[in-house]
Amino acid sequence: MQTTISNTFFIEEPIDKVWASLSDPMEVVTCVPGASITEKIDDTHYKGAVTLKFGPVKAEYAGEIEILESDPSAHRLVLKGVGLDAKGKGQAEMTMNGHLAEKDGGTEVSFTMDVSIVGMLAQFGSRLINDVSDHLLKQFVSNFKAKLSGGEVDNTASAGSIARSVLKEKVGGLFRKEG
């Protein structure tokens, strides 16, 4: 199962500060729900883990992150993560293209993630994967903003919270008034 997630968000922080955090996996991963860096192999290779629970399916991906491109002058970052579920339930692969631009005194962050998931999670969550990703993304953005402004970061990604939030967004959407 493949899906592409694109997003653009704005942060009221200078571009160099944003770049410094975003381009350092040790920093940025603390904002990714359910993720952690377990080992730094070298400047472009890291070992990490992602735990995702969705309903009855819990996936614990252990894998490697490789920085394919990190261009401080162009503010461009390309990284690839490959993870295998620890229990052999499947595999996830993600390539992220990120770009920063100065805007209105702050920074506009835009990125595209190509995610491919094989295995039980793909089976179970095929219809909800986009909603779940959206939710995780929102959590990431709020974490990242909080981190840059020195606030609290919540990077737990538990089944209950994801499922509830997704449901709330979906159901809420049905009743939302136009305009």
Added chain:
Amino acid sequence: MITCKTSREIGGMGHPIKRKEDIRFIQGKGRYVDDIKLPGMLHMDIVRSPYAYARIKHIDASEALKIPGVVAVVTGKDLEKYNLHWMPTLMSDTQMVLPTDTVMYQAQEVAAVIATDRYTARDAKEAVRVEYEPMKPVVDPYKALEPDAPVLRTDKEGKTDNHIWHWEVGDREKTEAVFRSADVVVKEHMHIPRIHVVSIETCGCVADYDKVNNHLTMYMTTQAPHAIRTVIALVAGHLGLTEEKIRVISPDIGGGFGGKVPVYPGYVIAIAVSFLTGKPVKWIEDRSENLQADSFARDYHITAEMAATREGKILATRFKVLADHGYTDAAANPSKFPTGLFSIGTGSYDYDTAFMEADAVYTNKPPGGVAYRCSFRVTEAVHAIERLTDSMARALGMDPAEFRMKNFIKKEDFPWKSPTGWTYDSGDYHAGLKKAMEVIGYDDLRREQAEKRKKGELMGIGISTFTEIVGAGPSRDFDILGIKMFDSCEIRVHPTGKAIARFGTKSQGQGHETTYAQIIAEELGIPAEHIQVEEGDTDTAPYGLGTYASRSTPTAGAAAAVAARKLRDKARKIAAYLLEVSEEDLEWEPGKFYVKGAPEKAKTIQDIVFAAYTNHPPGMEAGFEATHYYDPPNLTFPSGAYICVVDIDKETFEIKIRRFVAIDDCGNIINPMVVQGQVHGGLTQGLAPAMYEELIYDEDGNILNGTLMDYLVPTAVESPRWETGHTITPSPHHPIGAKGVGESPTVGAPPAIANAIVDALSVYGITHLDIPITPYKIYEALKAKGVIED
């Protein structure tokens, strides 16, 4: 009109007596395989592959084995030591029991966990760590045939592609010549989707090997217990399990529909583990395992063409099929028929030129395909011809009913030889369609449709007039693993005139305990309620190849009639002896022999049977028993005329089936209530692929609807009110003139529904939509036609 020869008390053919088996079923007293609990029984659960195609690098069971209650974790390497890691399929292909190095589809068995209770086995399954090296799977059957496609079956020596077999029938050159010069030719590409039988009971077994006596009792959800016994002996004979040491018991079954014909790896693993531990081992699939791993049905890609004259006379048809079999050909066809009875696809129409060919391919999907409530690929064939018939009628500007009437084989032309080699036994297609049109009010509906079209409303009328081919089959052509496809009945009548009858078939809900009793009651005059029918135990039942492909009535039902007639002949001799007259002076009426011209001088069948045990004629063998193995001279050819009316919402494209009339001709009817029940169930299972069901795989071989949350099985909520009826054209060669009905509605319903929907949408130039036809598919089709915008 059904006429009954016997009284209501005897309850022979034609009486709508209530099903005897329902007394226990409706009280929850059915005994299914999961109800079997043996002392010391172990439980098995199966670790399955998350990948469609991957190498197994390592299996680590150490954590699982630490869990209290876990007895063993079995892998392919363990089975390899006993040469049990591969097994043959019914189509002479091979299938993994457990893999030693490569998994070929998502949800394939990888290892088995054995524990003292089911919950521990399930928990321990989660603790088995498997390291895989995923590979890019081959999912699309067309891509599987491309020259650069990876060869999947590297286990087969010398295999250089993914092609399994090529099959063809008919006259290629003559067909091509007719097509070249025909006035009108239509062509449609169709996919008959991969679906699943979704029986309410999943598959399972209890394997009970007794080390002391070297004897295996196998309780198993199987539609063909005798065939299974022979297969086990062939697979495990080298371990000392010869056929007399094996007893297969098929208890009550909660639906089979063809899905319980194959031998699944779980059965073999359970036997192996019981053999090694000396303890009974139970394995019961859960719902998702059943849906994801057990044999699928259908999955035929068909290019179908028809040639006709401008005046509307069909000249020829041509079908080209690509069959996606998954990673092994585990179909359950008779040996000589790789495409089953697909060649019935020339349909109910009178023409003499046809050519059909099929190629089968391997892909990284579950193996199959079973004959889901269908005589081996008849559903695919009927869908193709009936959809094509509508397309041709449309191309000619003819009404589809008129076009069919014009082309039907005439009643007086039976037996009729089809261009693909079948001899249709009997039929009256004009009468069937005429009746269906009268019941539904066809002409009024067409007038209504014309009115609605003027208002821009979407209403469609669809017809399907199918010919079925069931009752496999005559021994000259039909065998499974070399065993001829006869079937059997043994009748024992006890001294008090009550009987037990045993059969080589196995009911999964068909109602054999009632209908077989009625056949014997018809022939012997013993009340049906006094005849106990027993099936499913290979130690007691005579050999037979089981129940599928609507073969029970055509084969075992015939065996029952012939065995009963043997007993009636004996009864005549005994009656003559008791009444002191010659046999020729006796007249039979159901339940008794009487002296011609002196009806008061009579002996009831009960008197006669009692005498067989207490006062049998000198020189005659005592007792009252008979057995018959019936080898049918031909198949039987039931038919039907179905008409469906749909209304489609112009905004949401929701499809509403307003009416559905099904007129079936299954020859003489044994029990109209049972037939009606079968038709209702079958129509609903025909509605399923027409509008709801399809197993969907993504490009990585992930199944995207592997649970019943996502795989839509229609229920009473989705089903319209089925209006059923019948015409009766007895089979001339069957002892009781019956033809079999179980699968007709499943086969006949999908094209009727699809034709109705396409008819509604034909105003937009749509000539075909693949089933399942959903509102979304209609939306996409109309978008593609430019009728609606995004």
